[in-house]
Amino acid sequence: MSIGRRKSGTWDQPRVAVGALALALGMGLAAAGCSGETTTRTVTVTSPSPTPTTSTPTISSVRVTGPTEITTPGGTAQFTATVTLSTGATEDRTSTATWSSENPAVATVAANGMVTAVADGASNITAAFAAVRGSTGVLVRLPRRAPDPVGGARLPLPDVRAFIEQTSAQRPDLLANSCPGGVKYRNNPWLDYIVDALRQQDTRWGYNAKPTRTAADNGGLPVIAAGDEIAYHYSAGPDEGSRDVYLIDILANHCGNPPSLTWRVFTGEEPGIWTGVGRF
Template identity: 60%
Template sequence: MWKALACLSLVVVGLGATACSTTDAPAEPASVVNVAAPRTVGVSINAPTSLFRRGQTAQLAAIATLSNGFTEDRSASAQWQSSNGSVASVNAGGVVTAGDEGETTIRATLDGTTGTITLRVRYANRTNDPAPGQQIPLPGNVAALVQQFNNERPGLIDNSCPGGIKYRNNPWLDYIVDRLRETDTRWGYNAKPTRTAADNGGLPVIAAGDEIAYNYSADPDEGTTKVYLIDILESHCGSPRLTYRHFTGEEPGRWTGAGRF
């Protein structure tokens, strides 16, 4: 039993008085709510789709989709496997190492649920640096290659604007850029230096999600402004469809690997 104490204080000019009373009240039983831990209902792997030289490494991420709708990075607790260790091996921490040229399937398993990706190893090609004062011509088959690579992954174009965020790389563009880099590692992303977080839902600008960039100079790739700029997606973050627009010179551009290479 609990004592409930109710007090009333009265103040009168020249006189102070306090009235108190006690009552017995039954105790309220504590409520116990059992909340089940969310289950893993899906696993996706964030990773490059291509590696370009023997011994190249990349950190993979195993992302769990939970029954409560949230996602979590559980790379450290995933069980990792490669279907072809001679092409690429993967260690317990999710670090993949390239070997022979070819393809392998990488698997990440969490709580009995498995996600997979196909990883290619293609030894890199790179056009030689131009002579001083010169620039490399833009490859002439870009539109056809983008069409071919897009056709290899039907439906991936619908994942070109995840979360409605426009100025970051995305699974579709990652695939296109990776495949282009198999032909020439001068290909990368446009860092979109004309945009800020105010244009990107408050998030940092990483890269245009619908454009590609080609370093035509002898400069190191990352950060160079000596780039050809190609828009390859129309109605980005709307009803996306392929396009091809060479807009070099219309606005500043800057090469970036978006933290992937």
């Protein structure tokens, strides 16, 4: 580089060897690139967290519940399917089960688990969820009825004394409360229990409406039926309101302490009227 000189009142601008400067700069950069030093760049890539997956619980077992017996023609009963899941929880899955009856000639079952009695016998009711299933048994015992007598004759009175004694012995708690509230001329839980059992043998059994008694004899309450008597309709025609009945007193010391079983046929001693007291 040369020093500028003043010429004609001005200074000469310095002359720079531009080419040499550029060459030197290029060489310097080249030297830096070949010095052996390495620059490392670290790049961190963040992946999104995986979405947790929840497995669907599976059905481990099925429990079917329902009444063990149906005793009315065409009677229905609701059965329930309760599943136990793999988590240990239980759920009512009645509406989604596949229902079936082992013996549809005895009892059928609808898609909602409703069982209908068809005929006497036994059947298993099953609820299935694919390969997992459960079942329970149901017994159909339909009431019997003695055929109507021919030519206006009377049917004989069935001897059910021993049956009443055996049936009553199964529920001593009911016998002790056969006169609730001290009201004599109305049906009571013990008598309902006895009549229901008798009607399984023959639907001609019922209550005596006790037409000879009034509210004055019943603590001011309407007379419904004798709480200690039963009636058997022995002729043709409807049961309700029939006077063609055998009358049997089956409880001594009724409304006394304690009452006890007896068997006294008093047909013809007083009028009797068959009634179902609205129960059947």
